[in-house]
Structure formats: C-alpha cells, structure tokens
Amino acid sequence: MTWLFIIGVFAVAGAFYLYGRRKHRRESGLTNFQRHIDALSPERRRESFDRVRSQNRDDDQWGRR
Amino acid sequence: MARDLAIDLGTANTLVYMKGKGIVLNEPSVIALNRQTGEVLATGREAWQMIGRTPGYIVAVRPLRGGAITDFEITERMIRLLLQRVGVSRFTRPKVVxxxxxxxxxxxxxxxxDAARRAGAQDAQLIEQPMAAAIGADLPIDEPVGNMVIDIGGGTSESAVISLGGIVALEAVRVGSFDIDAAIQSYVRREHGIAIGERTAEEVKLAIGSASPTEDESQAEVRGRDLMTGLPRTVVLTPEEVRFAIDDVVTSITSSVVRCLAKAPPELAQDFLVRGMYLVGGGGMLRGLAQRIEKETNTPVRMSNMPLEAVVMGAGHCIEHYDALKGMFMGARR
Structure with missing residues (x-):
C-alpha cells in the first residue's frame, strides 16, 4: 500500500514536472521569437546604422579637409 | 576585454565591424607573400596594389574565390592579421560573426x-550574406511581408526572399564581378589580340562597363601586351563590345534572380511588385544592371543606400544583439 502511494506521488510529481517544462518551452519559444523580431525592428537597427552613418560623415569631413 | 566583431569576408573586400564602434576596417581581401620564405609582406590595400606587378619571389593572392577559401593556411594568416589590426590579441578573444x-x-x-578560431576568436558564428544584407539594407524583414535582396559580390551572386526574420527562398550562383573582369580580359585577348591584367579589366568595367545601354556612353583606351609581337599596344573598346563580352555573366546573374522569384510563395511574390527588389554588393553597382533585372523580371529594382557596407552592417547589428539574434546563425538552425 505504502509503495503504491509513493509511486503515485512520484507519478503525479513527474506529470507536473513534464507539464511545467512543456509550458516553459512553449513560452520560451514565444519569448525568443518576440526578442528575435524585436531585435530586427527598424528602431533597434537605427542605433547600429546611425553609428556607421555618423562615422561616414566624419570620414567625409576629414577627406574634405 | 575585446569588443566583439562582425566580419564580411568577401572575395573582393573584407570589412570589419566592431561592437559599439562601427566599421573599423575596409580593405581588399589580398595578401602578398614571399614565395621562398612564406613570410607575409603586405595585406589589404598595399597588397592589392602589388597584383600583377610583383617580382618573381613575391606573390600577391586573393585567398578567397567564389566566396570560398581556396587556400586555408593563407586565409587563416589573413584573418589573424586583420584581427591583430583591429586590436585582437592572444589575451583578448572576441566573439566573431x-x-x-x-x-x-x-x-x-x-x-x-576554424580559421577565425585559430586566428584568436573565442567563438565564431556564420551568417548567410543575403540575410545580413537584408538587415543592413534596412528592409522590414521583421514584418510578414516579402523582401527580396540581390547581393552581387566579387565571387558570388545571391538572391533571397526574406520574411519574418527568416529566409523563405534562396538562389545562389558562384558568379560575380570578378567573372565580369575575367570575361573582359578574355574578350580583349580573343578579339584584339592583346593581354591585359586583372586590374586593367576592372578599370574598363568601371569606366565603360554596363549590363544594358545607358545614356552618356563613351569609349575607353586599353593598354596591354600584343600577343603576337610582345610589344605594348593600345586598343579602343566601345561600351557595346564590353556589354557583349560580359553578357554571359550578366545573364547567369539575372537567371538566378528569376529562379529565386519562381521559388517564392505567391503571397510574398505579390509584395515585390509593390516594394521592389533591393540590390546590394559592389557587383550591383554595374551600370544598367538594375534596369536589366527589372526588364527581365517585370519587377522594380532599387539600389540599397550603402551597397558596399550593407552586409557588414547587417552582421554588425547581429553582433550588437547577439543573444536575441543567435537563432539566425548558420549552425543554430541545423
């Protein structure tokens, strides 16, 4: 009887663990995709590109001097 | 602590983007070596000036052909020297894209x-050129719309349809602007009987080369070595002759664009008619090429704002947001 109870507790705990992991994986998939898409947004890219554009402007100014 | 780097390891030029700083190096992918000792004598612009003008014991080579490493050892040495020039040492090991x-x-x-790791990188990740080009050309690839980018480099031409941050259709040919130079060289040899060098052929392409007739066309004087007499000789080339000489290469590029369009899902294909296709890369700057692609695909073609830097800027953006965008790297998707 005790053995059956222990096995039952482990089985329930295992089921909760697997459900939690699956849910976490599903959520992390969503979060990762959202992060990925956000990182590609024009606003996020502008920061990197403005740096190069301002660098080019500086180079042009030096070239003209 | 080293700053992470993005490298556009092109057949023609190598560009390096440093995290937080922007483009820190832009040089031809050329290395000059002492043939006897194997010692590196020059790299980049200095080595490029030596091409075809070296004494017997010096060899100036491009270690990449068709976008692929033809000489592993020389490429590794070139990457190591490039990394050293941007401040990477044995103790500062950056992440490299x-x-x-x-x-x-x-x-x-x-x-x-392997070449990047041996040259001092802590971790080396790869990204496809058209994907980096689309990011660098500022296309709205985060939206569920069709974006088409055509990247014509020195050794490869790649067309890709991108939507929602991923590649939907892709077509690549190992043909690029170096093949245009080679076609001009072989035409002049065959039709005019003179031998010209790689750099002269490139100058002809830049001066009068075009993929379709343009306004303000002029002729060009070309100096080379007469194949019969061995003496220096000058011939005059017309733009029509150059167009004829490079037609096979241009046709191969435009055919690959057509094949890529044919692979795109219809929902995305209709977006190109409105938004157009974007041309990046040095080869894309060939006069009349956009018009030729436009004519053969019935789709508008637009030139990117910074065609030479688009690829490294895209990769640079990936290094700025490394964790968020690491799913884009080539190994990550396998």
Whole structure:
C-alpha cells in the first residue's frame, strides 16, 4: 500500500514536472521569437546604422579637409 | 576585454565591424607573400596594389574565390592579421560573426570557423550574406511581408526572399564581378589580340562597363601586351563590345534572380511588385544592371543606400544583439 502511494506521488510529481517544462518551452519559444523580431525592428537597427552613418560623415569631413 | 566583431569576408573586400564602434576596417581581401620564405609582406590595400606587378619571389593572392577559401593556411594568416589590426590579441578573444555565401559547403563552413578560431576568436558564428544584407539594407524583414535582396559580390551572386526574420527562398550562383573582369580580359585577348591584367579589366568595367545601354556612353583606351609581337599596344573598346563580352555573366546573374522569384510563395511574390527588389554588393553597382533585372523580371529594382557596407552592417547589428539574434546563425538552425 505504502509503495503504491509513493509511486503515485512520484507519478503525479513527474506529470507536473513534464507539464511545467512543456509550458516553459512553449513560452520560451514565444519569448525568443518576440526578442528575435524585436531585435530586427527598424528602431533597434537605427542605433547600429546611425553609428556607421555618423562615422561616414566624419570620414567625409576629414577627406574634405 | 575585446569588443566583439562582425566580419564580411568577401572575395573582393573584407570589412570589419566592431561592437559599439562601427566599421573599423575596409580593405581588399589580398595578401602578398614571399614565395621562398612564406613570410607575409603586405595585406589589404598595399597588397592589392602589388597584383600583377610583383617580382618573381613575391606573390600577391586573393585567398578567397567564389566566396570560398581556396587556400586555408593563407586565409587563416589573413584573418589573424586583420584581427591583430583591429586590436585582437592572444589575451583578448572576441566573439566573431562572419558573413559567408549561403551556398558554401559544410567543409568550407568549418574552414572559415576554424580559421577565425585559430586566428584568436573565442567563438565564431556564420551568417548567410543575403540575410545580413537584408538587415543592413534596412528592409522590414521583421514584418510578414516579402523582401527580396540581390547581393552581387566579387565571387558570388545571391538572391533571397526574406520574411519574418527568416529566409523563405534562396538562389545562389558562384558568379560575380570578378567573372565580369575575367570575361573582359578574355574578350580583349580573343578579339584584339592583346593581354591585359586583372586590374586593367576592372578599370574598363568601371569606366565603360554596363549590363544594358545607358545614356552618356563613351569609349575607353586599353593598354596591354600584343600577343603576337610582345610589344605594348593600345586598343579602343566601345561600351557595346564590353556589354557583349560580359553578357554571359550578366545573364547567369539575372537567371538566378528569376529562379529565386519562381521559388517564392505567391503571397510574398505579390509584395515585390509593390516594394521592389533591393540590390546590394559592389557587383550591383554595374551600370544598367538594375534596369536589366527589372526588364527581365517585370519587377522594380532599387539600389540599397550603402551597397558596399550593407552586409557588414547587417552582421554588425547581429553582433550588437547577439543573444536575441543567435537563432539566425548558420549552425543554430541545423
């Protein structure tokens, strides 16, 4: 009887663990995709590109001097 | 602490983007070696000036052909020197993202990453050139719309349809602007009987080369060595002759664009008619090429704002947001 109870507790705990992991994986998939898409947004890219554009402007100014 | 780097390891030029700083190096992918001792004599612009003008014991080579490493050892040495020039040492090991043609083989992929790791990188990741080009050309690839980018480099031409941050259709050919130079060289040799060098052929392409007739066309004087007499001789080339000489290469590029369009899902294909296709890369700057592609595909073609830097800027953006965008790297999707 005790053995059956222990096995039952482990089985329930295992089921909760697997459900939690699956849910976490599903959520992390969503979060990762959202992060990925956000990182590609024009606003996020502008920061990197403005740096190069301002660098080019500086180079042009030096070239003209 | 080293700053992470993005490298556009092109057949023609190598550009390096440093995290937080922007483009820190832009030089031809050329290395000059002492043939006897194997010692590196020059790299980049200095080595480029030596091409075809070296004494017997010096050899100036491009270690990449068709976007692939033809000489692993020389490429590794070139990457090591490039990294040294931007401040990478044995103690500062940066993360590196390298742009490579999408059509490279598994062996070539490993060759590039190994070369970067041996040259001092802590971790080397690869990203497909058209994907980096689309990011760098500022296309709205985060939206569920069709974006088409045509990247014409020195050794490869790649067309890709991108939507929602991923490649939907892709077509690549190992043909690029160096093949245009080679076609001009072989035409002049065959039709005019004179031998010209790689750099002279490139100058002809820049001066009068075009993929379709343009306004303000002029002729060009070309100096070379007469194949019969061995003496220097000058001939005059017309733009029509150059167009004829390079037609096979241009046709091969435009055919690959058509094949890529044919692979795109219809929902995305209709977006190109409105938004157009974007041309990047040095080869894309060939006069009349956009018009020729436009004519053969009935789709508008637009030139990117910074065609030469688009690829490294895209890879640079990936290094700025490394964790968020690491799913884009070539190994991550396998």
């Amino acid at each position: 390298i742009c490579v043609p999408s059509a490279i083989t598994e062996v070539e992929r490993r060759a590039v990453t």
